Amino acid sequence: MNKARGKTPRRLTFQVFRYNPQDPESNPRMQSFELDEAPYMTLYIALNQIRETLDPSLQFDFACRSAVCGSCGMMVNGRPTLACRTLTSDLSDEIRLHPLPVFELIGDLSVDTGKWFRQMVERTEGWIHTQRDFDPAAPEQRMDDDLAQAIYESDRCIECGCCVASCGVANLDQDFAGPAGLNRLARFMMDPRDERTDSDWFEVVSTEDGVFGCLGLMACHDVCPKDLPLLEIHAYLRRKMLTTKLA
């Protein structure tokens, strides 16, 4: 942390992917920007500084700037990650930035993750399926705290798209649920409030677009900024599908 303090600041070079589909004169290219590194500098700070002082047309997405909203996934030196929590002090002095693949490009580093995740939730029906109506007068249904914690563990996904961008299958097959989609399925499978049966799940999960589409490269597990246990989640889904089939 804060390696820059007390020394001459490093001169950082950013190689940034540029393309504005709304501009007929724009062509995809890389553009180079230089900045002096500052203490505590993150890519959030650096990119805003580039936009405000060097090129006001540069497009990128940030909202919370605290690694919880998932807006700022991008390729940093070829690896998908959240830009807001990436400290320049952890990078070399030449930094390459590209938009996430798989998702539709909006412009420069900005991609349309919202559209992708909405259709993923629609296809996997990522909500609690229950026949019970909510009773405003009744106390809550009980749940063991260990189970609540286990559900929360999966629920923490912020849909930044880093896992999807890193996934060999998702890059080739737009219909693949992707690691985030499979995680979402596992989250609802372990939730007793969701009344879908094993055979309901089998229909959704046990297809080429579901868990059996995964080639097992598991880059998703390595790049997830929230450290979701995607390896264990895949294993859980495959085991569950196998036992359903055997039963």
Place this chain on the structure above:
Amino acid sequence: MTHSRLRSTDVLVIGGGLAGERCAIEAAAAGHDVVILSLVPPRRSHSCAAQGGMQAALGNCIMGEGDNTTLHFIDTVRGSDWGADQEVAQIFAEEAPRAVRELAHYGVPWTRVRGGKNRYFIKGAQLEIDEREETDGLMMHRDFGGTAKWRTCYAAAGSGHAALYALDSEVIKLGITVTDRAEAVALIHDGNRCWGAVARCLRTGRHFAVVAKATVIATGGYGRIYGQYTTNATINDGTGAAIALNTGVVPLGNMEAVQFHPTALAPSGILISEGARGDGGYLLDKNLRRFMIDAEPGKQELASRDVVSRHMMRTMRDGHGVETPFGTHLWLDLRHLGGHHLETKLREITEICRDFAGLDPARDLIPVEPTQHYSMGGIRVNKDGHAYGMSGLFAAGEVACWDMHGFNRLGGNSQAETVVAGRIVGEAAADFASGTSLNVNTGVAIAAVRSAERHAASWLARSGSGPDVYSIRDAMGETMIDKVGIFRSGDQLQEAVDRLLSLLADCDRAVLRSKVPGMNPELSFALRLKNMLRLAVVTAMGALARTESRGAHYRTDYPLRNDTNWLNRTLVRWPESASEPEFTYEPVGPIDVPPGFRGYGRDDQLEMEVSVDQYNKDVFVRQATEGRLESREPAGSRVRWGEWQEHV
């Protein structure tokens, strides 16, 4: 004008956070066609960053035993420093249990009571408490500032995220149309009736109109008028409040009531939840002394946020802060809570400390300082969320001045407000839409689109050497934090007003350096800037006019709460042709719990000179003259007069 530039719906919801989505669900469940406009995909709304939890008086755990909605109501009124509308605070407290249970029904993995031995940190001591087996598996509570009981329901330190994902799942299940990356830039109205909004697409830069029978604004707070000195997301620029102000008719309430959160991570300003102190965290000065024990012997670190923030500022001003090249800070100490607690119940805080400060809270002290956090003020609405002076316009959540928070909001009350108000206001908007037809002249909508297009084009047409938009923004932020911050004085506030008005004038001379087609990020920001400055001006002018100290509004030149003259709510309108806004005042609402000592902070104030009965006599008449529309049930019908006396 092509067809795609004019859309229609029954209920338009501007904002895809917790309040907006809960409104949309209620309106859709009533059978209406609903459109949500959102700056970002809804799951990225700032609600996702809410950490601590939602207050709801379930009384499930031992430290919450005996809790009830009346105690929650009393805590909320005291927290507000008597600035709240007490009927609304009452409605809120009564509805909160239903709201958190409904979220459980939608799938929120709330932390649950673990029957048997539990270890808690309370006021510096580690205690072992046996939770009753019969409550095992019910929703757990944590302690928050200014409350009589442990009352805040939570999902680790990611309560807002879990709630938002659960609600958004419901929105998708119901098939509600969400137009994301769209920014509402103006309301369509005729001075009395609102007919939807003009929006700008943030993918293409194109404008379009959505005409609607009922329009709900749920766009959150305006923390970004404090520049970078806020815990708020970059998208919290207050456009929703500004487009209401820009009607010239709808008043904003109590804009000077701005909350500073005691524990933002220094220097990045990222929020560290009050849950950290609720679970037993300490505030330490540079000598590692717990200064809050002397400052507030009763509540210690868990006095209300306004009180704790002021003690922190005084401690730093008196030379007990930690000096660094990036400013002065104090310490938050969570080390004694242990790794397991920090990795589970405060997990998100542990991640933030690691990611943004390279610290491990199990071993390291956390540098913190008070930072702008929440906007108590906003679009003034009646108890149905219906805006003053504008039929068909509603507001819910942080953007609204509903007004349960008065001059200080309690931790855990805003997240709960989003879903409580979301349901109530969504239902009211749905009722309104049911009772009306969409007989708007589309010419009015098209004219509003053209006007917005001309406005954007005028920015692009300017050339020459004017100031740039980001330098105006920075000057606004510095002015707000320096002169309209935690400690305020007449001199400083006057300087702020003068400076902000001159920045507002600069806006009209500012020049864009980028004219690229499409959304053009510089133009997108420029279109927000004047709105932000107008909010900054009304905030500073409201603070200058209010010559007392109440809740988060603290005047060093008027340090006492003044119930003789200032037991009221500021209303501000900005008529279209006026160069400056106009201020009026209305009663806070019906008073059930009379003003007194909050239980923390100062215990001296200028007393009311009229009796509570006299104050209450013409409250509703006076509010009606300020533009309050009739609510579905009569004003005052939900006050449970005097019931609070059985609980104190």
